[in-house]
Amino acid sequence: MAVARSRKGSPKGEPAKGGGFDRRGQLLAVAAELFATQGYSKTTVRDIADAAGILAGSIYHHFDSKEAMLDEILRELLSGLHERFAAIEGRDDDPRATLSELVRASFAAIDEAPHAVAVYQNESGNLAREEAFAYIGAYSARIEKIWLRVLTAGQASGVFRPDLDVKPTYLFIRDAVWSTVRWYRPGGRLRSEAVADHYLGLLYGGLL
Structure with missing residues (x-):
């Protein structure tokens, strides 16, 4: 990416x-x-x-249009994310370890490709309705299914709370993680690994 x-x-x-x-x-x-x-x-x-x-x-x-450049940026980002997340799920670790690795991979992607992530965050809502960018919704759905399977497996194994609805739980995690692109600065005082550790501490331990 x-x-x-x-x-x-x-x-x-x-x-x-x-x-x-x-x-x-x-x-x-x-x-x-x-x-x-x-x-x-x-x-x-x-x-x-x-x-x-x-x-x-x-x-x-090199490119037919500005749209072709946007298309390549988003395709590379989303295909890379899906490949990375699928590989993590495929390791068949315990659900908590898998969820932690998904979160770490997300923060790593923000560190590696902050502008592509920001473009996706800013533009995907409108672009997903255009036929040429229909793959945005398809990739998003595949990625969501990976996270939902991990959360569901965690509930089934007793690792995660059974009373939580996995869909809004995923949405809370997704939005909290990816919105970090608005303030995280690659090469700054905070490294992506430290941000991931801090977030996971809050996710698993809470404020109290």
């Missing part, structure tokens, strides 16, 4: 594997940051080109 890493220093991108220059990756990183900070609708192809230090027309050598 490298498309949304924070750009630090020069906006000239990073070397691709083998020592080449990853222009597509650079443009996606620039676009993700602009979509996240000023909004998709307010960001123009010229804005992206200016931030990348190239002519606007040069973007079309």
